[in-house]
Each structure stands twice: as structure tokens, then as C-alpha cells.
Amino acid sequence: MLEYLTKQDPEIAQFIKGELQRQRNNIELIPSENFVSVPVLEALGSIMTNKYSEGYSGKRYYGGQEWVDQIETMAIERAKELFNAEHVNVQPLSGAPANLAVYAALLEPGDTVLGMDLSHGGHLTHGHPVTFMAKIFNFVRYKTGEDGLIDFDNLRAMALEHKPKLIVAGFSAYSRDLDYTKFKEIADEVGALTMADIAHIAGLIAAGELNNPVPIFDVVSTTTHKTLRGPRGGMIMCKKEHAKAIDKAVFPGLQGGPHDHQIAALAVALGEAMKPEFKEYAKQVKVNAKVLCDELKAGGLKVMFGEITENHLILADVTPLGITGKIAQTVLDEVRITLNMNTIPDDPRKPMDPSGIRLGTPPVTTRGMKEPEMKQIAAMILKALKNHENEAIKQEIAKEVVELTNKFPLYPEFE
Ligand code: DSN
Numbered sequence: 001m002l003e004y005l006t007k008q009d010p011e012i013a014q015f016i017k018g019e020l021q022r023q024r025n026n027i028e029l030i031p032s033e034n035f036v037s038v039p040v041l042e043a044l045g046s047i048m049t050n051k052y053s054e055g056y057s058g059k060r061y062y063g064g065q066e067w068v069d070q071i072e073t074m075a076i077e078r079a080k081e082l083f084n085a086e087h088v089n090v091q092p093l094s095g096a097p098a099n100l101a102v103y104a105a106l107l108e109p110g111d112t113v114l115g116m117d118l119s120h121g122g123h124l125t126h127g128h129p130v131t132f133m134a135k136i137f138n139f140v141r142y143k144t145g146e147d148g149l150i151d152f153d154n155l156r157a158m159a160l161e162h163k164p165k166l167i168v169a170g171f172s173a174y175s176r177d178l179d180y181t182k183f184k185e186i187a188d189e190v191g192a193l194t195m196a197d198i199a200h201i202a203g204l205i206a207a208g209e210l211n212n213p214v215p216i217f218d219v220v221s222t223t224t225h226k227t228l229r230g231p232r233g234g235m236i237m238c239k240k241e242h243a244k245a246i247d248k249a250v251f252p253g254l255q256g257g258p259h260d261h262q263i264a265a266l267a268v269a270l271g272e273a274m275k276p277e278f279k280e281y282a283k284q285v286k287v288n289a290k291v292l293c294d295e296l297k298a299g300g301l302k303v304m305f306g307e308i309t310e311n312h313l314i315l316a317d318v319t320p321l322g323i324t325g326k327i328a329q330t331v332l333d334e335v336r337i338t339l340n341m342n343t344i345p346d347d348p349r350k351p352m353d354p355s356g357i358r359l360g361t362p363p364v365t366t367r368g369m370k371e372p373e374m375k376q377i378a379a380m381i382l383k384a385l386k387n388h389e390n391e392a393i394k395q396e397i398a399k400e401v402v403e404l405t406n407k408f409p410l411y412p413e414f415e
Contacts, residue, residue, distance in 0.1 A: 031360020170197025
């Protein structure tokens, strides 16, 4: 691996090799991460990075587009088929730019948007006050109820009161599936447009494992690198009537040249997502998450949102164990288990030292791990958290992690 880079720039090569070893020897549980295939890596690291191609297939501002056009068209066609979409734009550079493009396409400055509160599982780009978007648009945020489900009566009351131009459904830390028809009914009642952000769950939707908002909603945005297991990137799917506005918002509204290497890699990943193996993968992601969730709950963590997961992730309060999310993340880093600290709904603690942790199963499932490994991982997590000041026990767990990861080789193609 990295034959030429190692000769020319050994320091950078060494850092990349170090990261490969980290990925191999750690248990990766950050629910927004995954391990792409070697063919996806090949397309991503290809000469497609050299090309400029502002515009869209058949309508570009630069010459020499005969291969770029075919790649972008193929990515679009594959996405249309997978998600049952009328129109697809594969040029957004990632999830946040995709969401900004949707707002730019559908809204005027000052318009009101109803989105899910960040601490209840939403996302920064759905209107958190720290974002630039929140300066441009008037975001109002809805929450989940006591039962962990979205309180649709309250959502409807808020929609009637605030008269949003757009209602956003979607999340980055919510463990339940969504009933998109309910959002749509409320939006229709108040004359609002609908946007779903499926960044976390696109792969599970593509595989038919979760509800699909694409045929129902006006616009659906996503990243391409989470459960969809593609390169880092973004994608917008929409009804034909919004196609022109979305395309214009992405380019020339917000972006310049598309990242053609990224789009080529996305086309490869979408091709993989069409295969029966990917359906099996998505099913196992959910099964694994459920097992992990049940074991952590039995071990004393307070799982949010009705104490269950219906997708790939779990949000859990660790304070019942007498620790904070920050301590949990640090201790688990020490034993080679990687996840992230996270706020819980209406968290009394601050985001840099919150009450919870967020974890999920897409990467470990890609490695081939199944129910027995989830039980073992949950046991290791609980042991580490309950013995967070005991160095000897933490060392034992770190050793067990390496033994487990060695049984599920990652990128054996690379030395
Ligand atoms: N950073 C992504 C996540 O971890 O969920 C969302 O932006």
C-alpha cells in the first residue's frame, strides 16, 4: 500500500498507515462511520480528481466531459432506482452543503423552518442557533415526547402556530424509524414543503429496512458515507417539480466544480448497494444494534427514545453509572473502543461534557461481526465503564479488543 507516497513523503505515508492500524485494531462504533470497499477506494483515489466539470451532464462549462458525463449519469440512475427517486443531484460535497442547498432552493431569507431539536436527535443543520443557516432562516425546533417518539400533536400545533414554509424530518442521534406520512399530512394541512434528511439511514432505506420518504416528500437529502457505505459526499433527491431549483442551488448557487472522483466512487457504492449482499448487510446492522442495545440496557445504561433502537444506533445516558459521556468516551478510547459522547434530550450538561454516548453498528457489521460479537462488545464496554479507574482491567480489555478485531481482518488487501 502507498508505494509511491512512502518513497516521496514518508511522514504522511506513515500517518496514513498508522490510521489503517487504528481502524484495524479498534472497535469502531461511531454510527456515522463505515469502511468502504477497495473498489470504492480505487475510484476515490483515481485520476477523476484531476477534472473540472462545472454544470451537469450534457451542459458543462468545460470541455472533455465524455467520461465524466457517463459516470455522473450512472450515479444518478443508480440512485434513482435504489431510492425510487424522480430526480437526483449527486454533486453536494457533503451533508451540510446538501442541506444548505435545499434551503437555498426552497426558501427565502427569513422563512420559517420546523426541524428536530439537536438534543432530541436532530442535527446542527436543522436549525441549531450556532449555524450560519440559523442567521438566514427562522428555525423552530420540535422535540420527542416522554415515550421517545415524535409528538405529532405538538408538531401539528407548532406548525399551525408558526406556519413554516418547510418541515424537516431527520436526525443524527435518534434510534427510531419515522412515519413520514404523518409529517406529510401536517405539512399539507399548513401548506409547507417537506424535507427529509436521511444521512444516517440512507443505506438502511436503500435496502428496504426502514421507511423510505423519497416517494412521499418534496426533497430528501443525504450523506453518502454512513450506512450507504460510499465515499464522503452528499446527494439530494427530489420531485421533478423541484429539480431545477435544487440543481441551480447546488451549482452555481453554492458550489463550483463537482468532485468527480467522489461521484465515481459514489456510483460504485450505489452499485454495491443494489446487490443482495447489501440487503443482508443492512438487516444485520439492525439486528446487531438491537442486541447491543439490549445488552447495554441490561448492564445499567439508560437507553433513550423508549429504550429501544429500530435502526443502526443507540443513544444512552451513562450518568446512572456515576460517570459522564466525556469520561465514557475517554475510557473507551483507552481500551480501543471508539464512539462519541453525545447530549441526551434536554441534557442538563454541556455538549463538551454531556450525559450520554452515541454508538452504532454499521462499521462492525461491515467487518462481519454478528450477535455473539455484539454481546462481547457490550460486555467490554460495561466492564470498562464500571472499572474506569482500574488500569489493569482496562489493559485486559484493550487486549481482548485486539484479539477480537484480529478475527475480523480489515483491508487484508493492504499490507
Ligand atoms: N457528523 C455526523 C454524525 O456523526 O452524525 C453528522 O453530521
